[in-house]
Amino acid sequence: MADDIYRHKILILDFGSQYTQLIARRVRENQVYCEIHPFNLSFEKIQAFAPEGIILSGGPSSIYDKEAPFADKRVLDMGIPILGICYGMQYVTHALGGVVAKAIDREYGNASITILDDSDLFHGFDKSIEETVWMSHGDRINHIPEGFSVIAKSKNSPVAAMADSRKRIFGVQFHPEVAHTPNGHQILKNYLFRICGCEPSWTMASFAKQTIKELREKLGNDRVICGLSGGVDSSVVAVLLNEAIGDRLSCIFVDNGLLRKGESRQVMETFADHYRMDVHLVDASDIFLKKLEGVTDPEKKRKIIGHEFISVFEKKARELGKARYLAQGTLYPDVIESVSFKGPSATIKSHHNVGGLPEKMNLELVEPLRELFKDEVRQVGVELGLPRELVMRQPFPGPGLSVRILGEITHERLEILRAADYILIEEIRKADLYEKVWQSFAVLLPVKTVGVMGDERTYENVIAVRVVDSLDAMTADWSKIPYDVMSSISNRIINNVRGVNRVVYDISSKPPSTIEWE
Ligand code: XMP
Numbered sequence: 001m002a003d004d005i006y007r008h009k010i011l012i013l014d015f016g017s018q019y020t021q022l023i024a025r026r027v028r029e030n031q032v033y034c035e036i037h038p039f040n041l042s043f044e045k046i047q048a049f050a051p052e053g054i055i056l057s058g059g060p061s062s063i064y065d066k067e068a069p070f071a072d073k074r075v076l077d078m079g080i081p082i083l084g085i086c087y088g089m090q091y092v093t094h095a096l097g098g099v100v101a102k103a104i105d106r107e108y109g110n111a112s113i114t115i116l117d118d119s120d121l122f123h124g125f126d127k128s129i130e131e132t133v134w135m136s137h138g139d140r141i142n143h144i145p146e147g148f149s150v151i152a153k154s155k156n157s158p159v160a161a162m163a164d165s166r167k168r169i170f171g172v173q174f175h176p177e178v179a180h181t182p183n184g185h186q187i188l189k190n191y192l193f194r195i196c197g198c199e200p201s202w203t204m205a206s207f208a209k210q211t212i213k214e215l216r217e218k219l220g221n222d223r224v225i226c227g228l229s230g231g232v233d234s235s236v237v238a239v240l241l242n243e244a245i246g247d248r249l250s251c252i253f254v255d256n257g258l259l260r261k262g263e264s265r266q267v268m269e270t271f272a273d274h275y276r277m278d279v280h281l282v283d284a285s286d287i288f289l290k291k292l293e294g295v296t297d298p299e300k301k302r303k304i305i306g307h308e309f310i311s312v313f314e315k316k317a318r319e320l321g322k323a324r325y326l327a328q329g330t331l332y333p334d335v336i337e338s339v340s341f342k343g344p345s346a347t348i349k350s351h352h353n354v355g356g357l358p359e360k361m362n363l364e365l366v367e368p369l370r371e372l373f374k375d376e377v378r379q380v381g382v383e384l385g386l387p388r389e390l391v392m393r394q395p396f397p398g399p400g401l402s403v404r405i406l407g408e409i410t411h412e413r414l415e416i417l418r419a420a421d422y423i424l425i426e427e428i429r430k431a432d433l434y435e436k437v438w439q440s441f442a443v444l445l446p447v448k449t450v451g452v453m454g455d456e457r458t459y460e461n462v463i464a465v466r467v468v469d470s471l472d473a474m475t476a477d478w479s480k481i482p483y484d485v486m487s488s489i490s491n492r493i494i495n496n497v498r499g500v501n502r503v504v505y506d507i508s509s510k511p512p513s514t515i516e517w518e
Contacts, residue, residue, distance in 0.1 A: 010051055
């Protein structure tokens with residue numbers, strides 16, 4: 001790692017809070033690099049990381065649980081500023097000899113705190129005004145450790161925040177990282193800049209520049225293969241590599257016959273024509289559709305597509321000749337997931353990627369986006385001049401339209417879904433909702449319903465419209481888009497797509513439903 005953009009960094013020790021990633025995103029929004037590690041990261045590794053500050057996250061445990069997570073206590077003696085949030089604060093209290101006890105009432109939701117002291121953490125806050133914060137805790141601090149003072153209180157938390165200003169250890173019972181704490185960003189800013197003395201150097205322009213330089217050094221004269229999908233991540237990887245090594249990069253774009261209308265043309269126009277990259281389009285639609293004939297089971301569809309993808313990709317890669325590396329768009333949330341102390345979450349749907357390929361072909365992985373969150377990847381895309389339409393693209397599943405056609409996949413059904421989805425996206429864009437919602441798409445149902453057109457009775461297909469709001473796809477809510485938008489979507493689909501006589505709107509949230517229908 002070169003040292004400019006990583007010069008000042010924050011270490012976040014994760015005690016299992018659902019908000020830990022949010023803390024990291026907030027820190028990075030302030031242009032300070034940070035990493036999340038499990039709470040039990042070894043002291044040696046913490047020293048080697050050499051952070052400017054350490055944030056101890058919240059977590060679901062009580063400090064008195066048998067299995068309560070404890071960090072290495074020496075962290076508190078390093079002279080590095082500490083910010084404990086919720087459980088993190090309780091851990092600090094417990095470790096330094098204070099007393100944590102069960103609160104009489106669990107405090108959950110908005111609360112008002114009164115700031116009592118001019119600590120650096122609340123610099124710039126008006127003490128005469130109560131601050132709204134977001135609380136979510138069962139335990140509370142009854143006695144602060146020696147050397148600390150109470151710097152804020154709330155009705156249910158006599159210690160809503162505490163500080164040892166000499167040692168620069170701070171604790172807040174509430175969550176400054178969530179949007180429900182309106183001035184939480186100022187508290188985090190105070191911590192990062194006033195208390196830790198960080199300088200804002202983590203920008204996506206400098207990330208792009210530095211990464212291109214590092215890739216050039218690392219990859220030398222070796223060849224790299226990159227799978228392009230038309231999605232944001234693989235596009236940004238490809239353009240970064242193109243900048244770094246130019247024609248030593250070969251991209252493979254597999255058309256599996258399950259793409260949306262105009263998608264493969266768009267990808268070729270962007271990368272082959274505009275960027276003049278070495279892109280190989282493999283039209284494998286016949287092979288995929290043949291293998292999917294008669295298949296209706298969602299998991300079977302995914303397995304077939306995953307398997308076929310690897311086989312097509314591998315064949316093409318071998319044809320292209322000797323490469324040493326395979327580039328992948330792994331993002332930071334995937335990295336955290338695999339090191340998180342909770343362990344990787346249960347696989348609900350088998351996701352399709354190039355799993356197994358690097359070993360089989362003896363390729364080394366290059367993952368230039370490993371340190372980035374999705375919004376940062378988009379920003380890098382902007383810096384590299386990718387078209388906004390591509391950079392702001394909604395997620396699209398690897399198995400493509402196959403998981404949006406319930407029942408059997410046929411050419412005819414694909415055409416119906418493509419036409420309906422195209423109209424839907426046009427209407428969503430027209431209403432300026434495309435970048436506001438998480439995903440919007442059409443699903444073709446395996447039922448037919450009766451309708452009437454003119455004097456004719458019809459018996460045709462149903463399209464379900466799915467539009468969801470979400471932050472990370474882990475949870476999602478159906479989007480309350482205006483009725484007139486729903487109305488134009490429905491009218492245009494029914495009037496223009498042959499074979500559809502009914503449109504319904506999906507009003508299920510995740511959980512218990514999922515975003516995709518299969
Ligand atoms: P679900 O349906 O599980 O989807 O709520 C969560 C997010 O993942 C996307 N998704 C997939 N992406 N391969 C992918 O690359 C898949 O098999 C797959 N299945 C779902 C989905 O579009 C949503 O954004």
